[in-house]
């Protein structure tokens with residue numbers, strides 16, 4: 134069936150050459166949310182010379198990810214992503230098809246399954262205990278943002294490689310490498326939208342930075358592979374609970390014969406790079422926002438701490454059985470993800486022409502889902518800009534909201550995030566411990582309500598100003 138291209142959705146007025154780029158500002162998800170209030174839940178914008186559609190309602194997101202899921206099962210491409218993620222050999226970028234299905238299955242069934250996530254409980258507990266000790270040892274205000282960034286990266290490094298890189302030799306070098314990797318994935322690359330400005334990326338050194346970061350990361354991964362292979366041949370196979378993700382991938386290599394897809398070292402490196410692209414910064418951002426909102430909302434803070442302390446009692450640390458009973462903490466996390474989805478704009482691309490919300494979307498066109506706009510849609514949420522964890526206390530409220538695509542911090546459809554269980558295990562245990570062990574306030578007697586919620590720009594959106602707090606031992 135052919136659709137005519139005459140029927141286009143509303144567009145904000147644009148300028149020659151740059152199109153609507155000037156309207157995006159520093160926080161594209163927020164600017165697009167405001168533009169959607171005027172122009173509607175499906176807008177056509179122009180990023181320089183590139184047309185893109187923006188979806189800002191649950192109803193249209195559902196149409197995309199349920200009715201037309203296969204058509205929207207690819208992501209739009211970018212030079213930086215391709216370079217850093219092994220030319221699309223990873224799960225996040227791989228084009229929809231046999232190869233993606235195979236490596237996604239490895240991700241879902243082997244690397245990120247509930248059983249595997251559970252097997253890393255000791256790693257999470259040890260790293261969290263270290264952070265708690267560090268906080269206890271600091272006698273003035275602490276930079277909680279920095280601590281949470283280090284913690285989530287350490288947990289991921291230990292789970293992925295069996296070792297962390299924030300201590301010992303080369304500490305600064307590795308920190309810079311991991312930070313830059315995350316930062317580069319979030320860079321706005323003007324050359325993609327205004328092709329004749331591509332030369333700027335040579336001039337401003339962006340391409341060189343991307344190349345350098347890729348090569349250094351690749352070298353680190355090679356060294357980790359070599360070490361693993363040497364240890365495995367000396368010590369033999371490990372028990373299930375002792376295996377890091379690289380061990381799982383190396384074991385999996387032997388099973389590769391069962392399909393036509395061979396998983397070589399480059400493919401495994403790409404999958405591990407994904408864990409860092411998708412797994413560390415997002416969880417860190419969510420934790421930072423959860424603590425920010427709790428400090429801003431003393432009633433919610435009191436309520437969550439009261440429940441945690443009742444459940445944990447005199448014990449110093451929180452167990453996984455405790456977590457199951459902490460329904461208010463779970464509601465706090467969901468409400469945080471609704472208001473501050475770590476990845477607020479989700480880029481997909483149409484593989485063929487399709488009708489969406491009554492409008493024609495041509496083939497190979499970018500479509501962004503504005504997760505922030507959907508999570509804060511006043512037609513679907515009461516007082517959407519208010520932090521009210523109670524809205525998620527009803528059993529099943531979150532699942533039904535997710536099914537309706539009102540709540541989609543982890544995306545949706547067949548390409549939705551496979552790391553939900555992994556991320557939830559980290560977020561719950563970190564927050565429960567922080568809130569059980571300490572009372573929190575702003576330095577110099579400032580009132581919590583005054584805390585800012587300014588955002589950074591980039592792929593995952595953080596609090597712009599670090600969260601500096603004073604911790605009092607409970």
Ligand code: HEM
Pocket residue numbers: 224225226237240245407408411412413415416419474475476479542543544545546547548549550551552553555556
């Ligand atoms: C709070 C934490 C997290 C958030 C908010 C988050 C969010 C997202 C979102 C929005 C997507 C795109 C989904 C879509 O297109 O529908 C995604 C994809 C993905 N995430 Fe996560 N994520 C988180 C944690 C993790 C973790 C811990 C991992 C792994 C360790 C992970 C690995 C991935 C991968 C591999 C994909 C690509 C899936 C595919 O294309 O098939 N994420 N995530």
